[in-house]
Amino acid sequence: MYGRLVKIKNKGREFVYLRLLEKIKENGRWKERVVANLGRQDIKGRETLGELLKSLRRFTDEVLVSPEEIESRRAKDYGAVLVGQKLWQEIGLDRRIREICGEPKGISLGEPGVLAMVLNRLTSPKSKLAFYDWMPTVYLPDWQTKKFDLPDEPDVFADRFYQTMDWLIAGKNKEKIEEHVGSWAQTLFPVEVVFYDISNIQFEGWQELKQARHGYIRLGRKNHKQILLGLIMVEGLPVASHIFRGNRAEKTTLLWVKDKIKKQFNVGRIVFVCDRGMISEANLKEIESQQDGYIVAIKRRRCEEGDPLLEKSLDSFTPIRVPEDGEPDLLAWEAPLYEGKRRIVVYNPIKAEEEKNKRQEIIRKLEIDLEDLKAKVQAGKPKKVQAITTAAERILSRWHAKRYFRYTSNAEGHFEFTPNEESRALEEKLGGKFIVKTTETNLSTKEAVFKYKDLMEIEHGFRDLKDFIRVAPVFHRRYRRVKAHVFICVLALLLERYLEEKLKKAGLELSAKKAIEKLKTIKVVENRVGNLDLKYVTPPNIELAKILAACDIFKLPKILSDSRLSQKRNGGSKPAK
Structure with missing residues (x-):
């Protein structure tokens, strides 16, 4: 069945009606039959039709909602962790860690927990956001399981990841x-x-x-x-x-x-x-x-x-x-x-020029300090040779600067300094x-x-x-935890460097760090739509699409497969595919 607008003229006026039609076959030929007239659409017919559709929702599996019934609940970072997981899998770390480390014991989160810690280091290394606070801000399907229903208490949360670190680093x-x-x-x-x-x-x-x-x-x-x-x-x-x-x-x-x-x-x-x-x-x-x-x-x-x-x-x-x-x-x-x-x-030659400019700046600053010391000595403070020598050594100890000046202080109240031309010529030669x-x-x-x-x-x-x-x-207090912590960070560095290789191979003049920051703009937006919880993925722009393609990710889903019913309703419903 389908709808059609029909225009009818009467006494010089035009009226618009909505009819519900269906096709039927009579004598071997298809013809249209009017199932129902749904009223005039040029007055209040559209409002009436909307109310009719709402009343019919309970008889269908389709999702029919008004804009007011769509509720955006939260947005989570998706692009950067998705790419990180893709690189992780390409290197084969997901499979090999499970094979080498075996079945996780106790409250250990196993390989997905290791990946979580590595991706935290990869995507938010300088963030002041604690790992406990970071986890709810990012989305990966593996973390949406009951096993990852993380506790409210930070200490219990930490224990799970400490156990995961121990599982990762056990034995060899x-x-x-x-x-x-x-x-x-x-x-x-x-x-x-x-x-x-x-x-x-x-x-x-x-x-x-x-x-x-x-x-x-x-x-x-x-x-x-x-x-x-x-x-x-x-x-x-x-x-x-x-x-x-x-x-x-x-x-x-x-x-x-x-x-x-x-x-x-x-x-x-x-x-x-x-x-x-x-x-x-x-x-x-x-x-x-x-x-x-x-x-x-x-x-x-x-x-x-x-x-x-x-x-x-x-x-x-x-x-x-x-x-x-x-x-x-x-x-x-x-x-x-x-x-x-x-x-x-x-x-x-560029480095030589930089070293020369730096050397000249150091010499300029030292001359000011040495002239200041000379003036103080002439004024009687300091006066003793030992005090003068100590002050001069303190000045020249900065920037390995003894090579630039010679000084003498062979009597009370005496201080002189001169350029060390021989040493300066050598520095010029080494530049x-x-x-x-x-x-x-x-x-x-x-x-x-x-x-x-x-x-x-x-x-x-x-x-x-x-x-x-x-x-x-x-x-960390224990050696195995320090070892695990450092190892996790080295794995994060491995992913970053591998991403650099991918970007370079694709001809993208972009560092891995900048690519990761840009990828963070791809979000998973969790919406309540009628009786469904739907997870939409924000579409990438052209630049982001190139970064994803460099990592062999050519298309993102519009709606994620773990979207689900929020509650049962009469007549039944099914999640969007």
Whole structure:
């Protein structure tokens, strides 16, 4: 049956009626038959029809509502967590974590709980919103089950996730999951060049953790315990992490990690790329003795091997280009082999100019402070040589500035300072330069340099990781919880870096962080429509559609499949599909 408007003229006036028609077959031919006249539509017929439809709702399974009966209840973030879950599944972490960790016990939430913690770190690493408050603001189907009916008490909520962390990290689970990540990474890139760096993570709140020790803090805060975190990356993807005692020397971790990687990922010869902090002659000799290789930087100052190389005139340098990232040219000169090793001096003219400007600014500030000290000495405060020397040393201790000035104070009330021209000339010569040393003879000069420059990726990774972790400071009491917390943050970093790869491959000039922020605008809006709870997905704009397509998500549903009846009504109803 169907409706049709019919216009009828009578005495020069036109009237509009609504008729309900149906098609019937008579004598082999189809014809229309009027089932009912539903009244004039040019007066109050539309209102009458609306009341009729409302009264007929109980006889149908269709949802018939007026605008006033639609109630929007809440909107939840969907786009960012959906992409995070898609990457998680592509890496195979959902399946492998369930296989490795087994059936969750007690109040552990299992793999969906691990994913929840990872996505929290991925999408809201800097948010002051606590995890307890964050969970109700995001939507994933796996979290809509009865198991995820989270308690009102924050402590009970926390216990569930602590149990989930314990489940994740039990036994050798972490190492087995990392083996899977390494195997997956090998399907994308050959694991031949491994980047390794180490950083300290501030530790507060508990005294019992034996790995937390007082050590060298780069953050400038003293009297705080720390742990050392070693991070291993392949082509920008973090594949493993290791926790060391906070007071352990960084150099002593390298060989242990090297053996661990070869065993854990079942690889043969590898080339380590690491910074100056990892270098000792013993380390380099041990790496070579096992037929492995390295690409490292050597010191620019007070280095018997490096000093003569830095004297080389820039006329001998040839340009090498940074591929496709818009940076200016670099210049490089490769020295003759030294004990079978290659040494490459690299010059960055932009970096040299930046260092020069910074150096001049430091010298300007120091001159002001030293002139001020000289005036005070002439005024008699301070007067004693020891006090004058202490004041001068305090000024020059900033910014490693002793190299820029000389001073004398050989009698009471006497203070003079002069530029250290020799040292300043050396700094000018060093500006913008670094020296790369490598065992690898099969790499071109350019390839060797850029492998070392890629080490910056792991340094960026540490900065990102500390954002994820907010591990700085770490408050967990037990070692396994610290280990699990850091591991969860490394997994979040893995998803972010994999998203970077996806965006880059799709030709999108967008960082993963910006993409995640944009994806948060895709929401699930929960509406009460008549007797149904319907979950609508807000449609993506063109830019968001490109981000989703880069992650192999080509179409979002308009209504989610877990929309459901809010209550039973006479006559029955069914949810929209």
